[in-house]
Structures are given as C-alpha cells and as structure tokens.
Amino acid sequence: MKILVADFIYTDEGYIQKKAIAFDDFIKDIDNIETLKNIYPKAEVINTPKNSVIYPGFINSHVHLEFSNNKTTLKYGSFIPWLKSVIKNVDMIAKCTKNDMKKAYMEMLKSGVTSFGAISSNGNDLESCVKTPQRVVYFNEILGSKEENCDDAYNNFTQRVEKSIRFTSDKFKPAISIHSPYSTHPKLIKKAVNLAKEKKFLISAHLLESKAEKDWIEESKGEFYDLYNEFFGIQKPINTKESFLKEFDDISTHFIHLTNANFDDIVYLKSKDHSVAHCPRSNRLLGCGILDVSNLNIPWTTATDGLSSNWSLNIFDELRSAIMIHANDDLNDLADKLIKSITSVPAEILELNCGMIEQEKFADFAIVTLPDTPNYIDEISLWTILHTKYVNQLYIGGNRYV
Ligand SMILES: [Zn+2]
Numbered sequence: 001m002k003i004l005v006a007d008f009i010y011t012d013e014g015y016i017q018k019k020a021i022a023f024d025d026f027i028k029d030i031d032n033i034e035t036l037k038n039i040y041p042k043a044e045v046i047n048t049p050k051n052s053v054i055y056p057g058f059i060n061s062h063v064h065l066e067f068s069n070n071k072t073t074l075k076y077g078s079f080i081p082w083l084k085s086v087i088k089n090v091d092m093i094a095k096c097t098k099n100d101m102k103k104a105y106m107e108m109l110k111s112g113v114t115s116f117g118a119i120s121s122n123g124n125d126l127e128s129c130v131k132t133p134q135r136v137v138y139f140n141e142i143l144g145s146k147e148e149n150c151d152d153a154y155n156n157f158t159q160r161v162e163k164s165i166r167f168t169s170d171k172f173k174p175a176i177s178i179h180s181p182y183s184t185h186p187k188l189i190k191k192a193v194n195l196a197k198e199k200k201f202l203i204s205a206h207l208l209e210s211k212a213e214k215d216w217i218e219e220s221k222g223e224f225y226d227l228y229n230e231f232f233g234i235q236k237p238i239n240t241k242e243s244f245l246k247e248f249d250d251i252s253t254h255f256i257h258l259t260n261a262n263f264d265d266i267v268y269l270k271s272k273d274h275s276v277a278h279c280p281r282s283n284r285l286l287g288c289g290i291l292d293v294s295n296l297n298i299p300w301t302t303a304t305d306g307l308s309s310n311w312s313l314n315i316f317d318e319l320r321s322a323i324m325i326h327a328n329d330d331l332n333d334l335a336d337k338l339i340k341s342i343t344s345v346p347a348e349i350l351e352l353n354c355g356m357i358e359q360e361k362f363a364d365f366a367i368v369t370l371p372d373t374p375n376y377i378d379e380i381s382l383w384t385i386l387h388t389k390y391v392n393q394l395y396i397g398g399n400r401y402v
Pocket of ligand 1: 206
C-alpha cells in the first residue's frame with residue numbers, strides 16, 4: 001500500500017485540500033493523511049512538491065500512432081489538399097517505425113496521459129500498443145469504398161481484429177473504428193457494426209470533419225465530387241449523411257471531429273447516445289473549422305488526433321490551443337470542461353475504470369506541480385493548463401512511470 005500526498009486533489013466537483021490517497025493497484029481510500037497512516041501503518045508515504053495537484057491519469061481518446069513520422073511532409077491548411085498529400089506520401093507514412101511510435105506514446109506519457117484510444121489502420125502499431133505502459137483502447141479500423149474489394153477488406157480487417165483480441169487485458173482493449181462515410185462501403189459498415197454489437201466492442205468513426213465531406217455526403221458536390229470523379233469516375237457518395245448515421249442507431253459511438261455538423265445533426269446524435277472527440281489543433285491545421293463545444297449537449301472529449309495533423313501529442317499543448325481557439329467562451333468554465341474532457345468524460349465513453357479519483361478506480365494518477373500557490377482554488381484548472389508541459393509524477397495501476 002502507498003499513500004500519495006499533495007496540496008490539492010482534483011475531483012469533478014472541484015479541488016479538495018488537505019487529503020491524501022491510499023492505493024495499491026486501485027484507489028483504496030481518500031482521507032486525511034493522519035487517518036490513512038493509522039489505517040495503513042506500513043504504507044509507503046509519497047510526498048509531492050508544494051503546490052502539486054493530483055489528477056486522475058489523463059485520457060487521449062483519439063490518436064493515430066501509425067502516422068507518427070510526419071513533420072514537414074503533409075500539406076496543411078485545407079482538407080482535400082491534405083488528403084491528396086497523404087495519398088501521395090503513403091510510402092513515407094508506412095515507414096513509421098516502432099521507435100517513432102515509442103517517441104509518440106512517451107510524449108503522451110510525459111504530459112500525463114495514462115490511457116489512449118489508438119486508431120489502427122493497418123496493425124503496424126499493435127506491438128507498440130501492447131508494450132506501452134499506458135492503457136490502450138485499440139480501434140481496428142476498416143475502410144474501402146469499392147464494392148468489388150469489400151470481401152478482401154473485411155478479411156484483412158477481421159484478421160487484425162482476431163490478432164488484437166489475443167492481447168486483451170486490463171491495459172489493452174480491442175475495439176472497432178469505421179474510417180468515415182466517404183471512404184467506407186455500406187456493406188463493410190454493416191458487417192463491422194454487427195461485429196461490434198456481437199463482441200461488445202466499442203466503436204468510433206470520423207464524421208463531418210471537413211466542409212468538403214459535408215458537401216459530398218449531403219449534396220453530392222464540392223471538392224470530394226471533383227476528387228472521386230477524377231480518380232474513380234464516381235459521381236455519388238457511397239453513403240449519405242442520413243444513411244451513414246442510421247448504421248449507428250443501436251450502438252453508442254464515439255464520433256471524431258463533427259466540426260461541420262449542424263444543430264439538427266447534434267440533436268440526432270444526442271437522441272442516439274453518441275459522443276464526440278474534439279481535436280482543435282488537427283481541425284485548425286486541416287482547415288476544418290471549430291467544434292463549438294460551449295453549445296454541445298453531447299459528451300465530448302479532447303484529443304490530439306495523430307501527428308499526421310498535429311505537431312505534438314502533448315495533451316497540454318492541445319488544451320492550451322483549445323483555450324485560445326474558443327476565444328469567446330468563459331475562460332475558467334472552459335478550463336474546467338477541458339479537464340473533464342480528458343478525465344471522467346472519456347473514461348465513461350471508453351468504459352475505462354479510471355478518470356476519477358474515487359475508491360476502486362485504477363490507481364492512475366498524473367501529478368501536476370504549479371509554479372506558485374494559486375490565489376483562487378476554483379482557477380486551478382486554468383493555471384494547470386497554462387503552466388504545464390510535463391507532469392511531475394505519473395502512476396498507472398499503482399506503478400510509477402514518471
Ligand atoms: Zn483521426
């Protein structure tokens with residue numbers, strides 16, 4: 001048993017003071033330090049520097065480790081030119097090494113991320129996702145727009161799913177991702193959604209990321225029309241927005257982006273118990289707009305997306321950017337919501353027993369040390385976001401990694 005002591009402990013209801021946490025693999029007790037020492041006289045007491053805050057380990061709900069080797073290759077600024085640059089540089093992207101992926105998950109770890117949702121396009125990240133100390137929800141992704149290739153695409157996908165199932169543990173959970181409405185044939189979507197229902201897998205899908213995607217799946221026009229017409233002679237999308245959404249009616253789904261969703265879309269998503277990952281830097285860099293989180297009434301997480309559309313996987317870089325991008329939102333309220341969007345909210349969506357400092361949750365902690373004593377306790381979320389690049393200590397399942 002260990003007892004962790006800090007000036008502040010984060011809870012969803014606010015920051016508490018003069019308490020400590022007793023834990024082994026799980027959180028056992030939250031109480032005054034003296035009380036805990038009496039209950040657990042043999043426990044090792046771990047002190048933290050003055051002005052430290054214990055947070056539950058952070059959760060990055062959406063990342064692509066396989067695309068970790070892009071720095072200056074892909075074209076930023078607008079979605080379709082970016083997509084074309086991805087297609088053009090597919091060989092370079094495929095050369096992403098295990099070392100590149102290790103650097104990527106270590107960067108997340110140092111910023112306090114103890115769990116992440118990895119989108120796996122080809123299975124090259126499986127070993128890294130099993131080896132990493134972090135908890136991983138491993139989203140095996142399916143895509144393919146041509147009907148004649150559906151069988152091959154599905155076979156390849158199920159082989160990857162089967163392989164990932166073998167590693168299921170406390171720290172590794174296989175799941176399913178449908179790439180997007182513009183890239184995944186309805187036959188593949190149906191089969192993959194059925195598999196998710198049957199095996200009780202979590203499911204995720206990119207949706208309404210760019211204006212080009214919206215124009216294409218709503219009205220069969222725009223930049224995607226030009227792209228599909230030029231390369232494949234296709235003039236109509238394989239899924240409309242409505243037909244795509246219908247496929248997920250009976251399975252609560254973590255949609256990614258929704259930057260181009262309208263009010264009615266959100267009402268519909270709410271009625272079906274769906275949620276969304278907000279990726280502010282990726283959306284900015286690919287010219288996709290801003291997800292208006294202040295008016296969202298569905299659960300939302302904040303995530304980095306992959307290094308194919310970002311410059312770092314440091315979760316605090318993401319939160320700081322969100323603070324700047326949502327320039328009209330109440331500052332402290334936004335900061336509190338952003339902390340929730342990387343703790344309790346993604347834990348619930350990804351069905352992880354963490355994300356809160358509560359008895360019998362996993363002992364996953366990120367300890368942040370503020371540079372000075374906070375004058376106002378209700379502003380700690382903001383100070384944390386503004387002043388933190390790396391955490392001071394980090395625990396996963398009671399073991400220390402930072
Ligand atoms: Zn993504």
